Every structure is written in C-alpha cells, then in structure tokens.
Amino acid sequence: xxxxxxxxxxxxxxxxxxxxxxxxxxxxxxxxxxxxxxxxxxxxxxxxxxxxxxxxxxxxxxxxxxxxxxxxxxxxxxxxxxxxxxxxxxxxxxxxxxxxxxxxxxxxxxxxxxxxxxxxxxxxxxxxxxxxxxxxxxxxxxxxxxxxxxxxxxxxxxxxxxxxxxxxxxxxxxxxxxxxxxxxxxxxxxxxxxxxxxxxxxxxxxxxxxxxxxxxxxxxxxxxxxxxxxxxxxxxxxxxxxxxxxxxxxxxxxxxxxxxxxxxxxxxxxxxxxxxxxxxxxxxxxxxxxxxxxxxxxxxxxxxxxxxxxxxxxxxxxxxxxxxxxxxxxxxxxxxxxxxxxxxxxxxxxxxxxxxxxxxxxxxxxxxxxxxxxxxxxxxxxxxxxxxxxxx
Ligand SMILES: Cc1ncc(COP(=O)(O)O)c(C=O)c1O
Numbered sequence: 538x539x540x541x542x543x544x545x546x547x548x549x550x551x552x553x554x555x556x557x558x559x560x561x562x563x564x565x566x567x568x569x570x571x572x573x574x575x576x577x578x579x580x581x582x583x584x585x586x587x588x589x590x591x592x593x594x595x596x597x598x599x600x601x602x603x604x605x606x607x608x609x610x611x612x613x614x615x616x617x618x619x620x621x622x623x624x625x626x627x628x629x630x631x632x633x634x635x636x637x638x639x640x641x642x643x644x645x646x647x648x649x650x651x652x653x654x655x656x657x658x659x660x661x662x663x664x665x666x667x668x669x670x671x672x673x674x675x676x677x678x679x680x681x682x683x684x685x686x687x688x689x690x691x692x693x694x695x696x697x698x699x700x701x702x703x704x705x706x707x708x709x710x711x712x713x714x715x716x717x718x719x720x721x722x723x724x725x726x727x728x729x730x731x732x733x734x735x736x737x738x739x740x741x742x743x744x745x746x747x748x749x750x751x752x753x754x755x756x757x758x759x760x761x762x763x764x765x766x767x768x769x770x771x772x773x774x775x776x777x778x779x780x781x782x783x784x785x786x787x788x789x790x791x792x793x794x795x796x797x798x799x800x801x802x803x804x805x806x807x808x809x810x811x812x813x814x815x816x817x818x819x820x821x822x823x824x825x826x827x828x829x830x831x832x833x834x835x836x837x838x839x840x841x842x843x844x845x846x847x848x849x850x851x852x853x854x855x856x857x858x859x860x861x862x863x864x865x866x867x868x869x870x871x872x873x874x875x876x877x878x879x880x881x882x883x884x885x886x887x888x889x890x891x892x893x894x895x896x897x898x899x900x901x902x903x904x905x906x907x908x909x910x911x912x913x914x915x916x917x918x919x920x921x922x923x924x925x926x927x928x929x
Pocket of ligand 1: 577636
C-alpha cells in the first residue's frame, strides 16, 4: 500500500541530530567507549521519596482516570509551589496537569494558533517550538539569541520581526540549548512589548530550579500586567530527574486553561493517576534532593567551562542555567555537524551540533553536563587531543 501521509507531516521532519545519535549508538554497540554528552536528561535516579509515593498510591488503588485537569490536590500544590517560588498568584483552577512540558507546549499552541498566525521563537531553541507551530499551520518567526549578548534578547531585532500576524512569543528560560538565563531587565522589556502588542507569551520554565552562580530566575508571569497574557510551562523531568514519568503542567488564567483542556481532553485524557500523587511529594518534600543535584551540576559546569576554555581554538561563555554549555567552534571553519562528526569519530565523544537548534546555533556544539564528573574529565581530555590533532 502507498501511505499518503497528511500534508502537515511535511513540517514534522525527523530530528536532524538523529544521524549523530545513531552513529554514536552503532559505535557503542560495536564495543567502542563513547562518552555521551548529547543527552538532555539528568543522570540521577529519581529521589526515593517520589518512588515511594508512587508505590503507595498504587497500593491505595489510585489506578483510575483522574479529572482531565489533574487531581485537585496536585493542582493546588503546583499553584502554591509556583507562587512561593516565582512570586506569582495562581489559583488551583489556573493549573492544568499535562503529560510533560511537551504536551503542554502542544496544547497551548493548538488552542491558540490559527493558520498563518506568527509566533516569535528564539533561535537557537528546543525544536518543538519550531515544529509544533508549523505543524499547526502557524508560522514560527525566529529572534536571535547571541553569545555576544550573553544570550539575552536583542530588542531592536525582535521588534523588527513583529507584524500584524504576530500572536505569541515563546521564551525558554533558562534556555535549551544555550544555558542562558534572561535577566529581570530583559523580561521587563519583553513584557512591555507583549503588552503593547497584545501578545500571548508561552514561558517554558522547565529548568527554573537549575540556575547557578547565585543567578536569579524571574518568572515573566510575576511581572506587572503579565499574568493575564502568560502561559507558564513547568515540569518534573529535569529538576526531579523524572523524564520517564512524563509529568508537567501549565499555569495560566482560567479561560486559557479552559481552552487548553479541550485539546488535552481529546488526546491525553489525563496524566497518570499515581504519577500525579508522587508529584505532590516531589513538590512538598524534595527541595533538598533538588538542591543536591543542582550543586552537583554547578560543580560539573565549573569544571567543564574552565576545561573547555583551556582548549586552544574553542571557547564558551559561562551559562547560568539548565545543564548545557554552548561551545563556540567557529575558529575551525567547520560546520557544527562536521565538527560533531569529527569529535564522535576521533574523540568518541557524542555531542549535538548547534545548527540542529536553528541557524544561530551554527558554529556551536551543545554539551550536556548531565553526566558524571569523571565522564566530563575524560571527555575534556579527549576533545583537547582531537582538536589539537585537527590543528596539526
Ligand atoms: C526547554 C525544554 N522544554 C521541554 C522539554 C521536555 O519536557 P518534558 O519531559 O516535560 O516533556 C525539554 C526537554 O529536553 C526542554 O529542553
């Protein structure tokens, strides 16, 4: 049979980083010792208390559908957590529990974007923010985040991208892939623009707890006039090391939640019952576990930023959030895909070509330090040697 996929599939390509990943996996299967710095997931186990809470929930027979919105107890806990940590004032009714931030992204865009609507998205960015709006018939219009601006927004450029079709602005704060954290000043300026142009803001704050060097994480929804136009996305995957549990949420005014829940209702129904119960324990009892992981990320980042900057020809800024370093490799005149392939073959280190995250990522590689300190030490030594060989 000839399978004629829907036209919208044209805007859903396979991930460009697959080639590198597949090669890395094949090398590993062939017995090569590949160090994985390409993976955007924590290397820690989920804290034991969270697992215990899931077992208890299952034992108590919480095995059925919950409300589409999520359990009342978890919605309340999320609202309280957001308010306490981000200075917002959400009520439980302003929370929708989702299957990860991935689903929250889809629901918020499917609920609001029409054919031809434009969405301002960062470049570089986690690619869902390009492919989800395009698959919905909307148009992602990118604004640049540049190393020389410490990955803050260039407002002159952003304003030049506004049109009468612009409906939404996406921010990812802290950022995947740059590790950049928007300053309060950046967010205040962005708020002015959003208010003046009557735009919705989708604020992906999945990495909000992973900030370093005393950096303040500011939630745009806490700024004056912003709650009504912001959809804040948060989740459990990163800070609590729960990527496989698939749980996230959005916080937004009730009318926004009412729109998004209809997308969610006809696709997901609800997040898993016992995972929702376990998430209450995560929010209530696991601040120490999160802090311990954060401190370990800080230690790894400090090591890796220095080690990379000590290598001739490559450099990086000091990223203040998430668990990524965006490494500048421009001096070699190779594309980021070529360099990633070279390092995979010659150093047996897998990392992601920056161009996979958008055109502004060309000339960079994304390194994830969500792996052991020892792996980072070994990777830095191997990268140094491979890069020196290249210069010969
Ligand atoms: C910025 C960003 N948002 C969302 C996600 C996905 O989150 P979740 O596991 O909650 O779907 C990721 C995962 O890499 C991410 O980097």
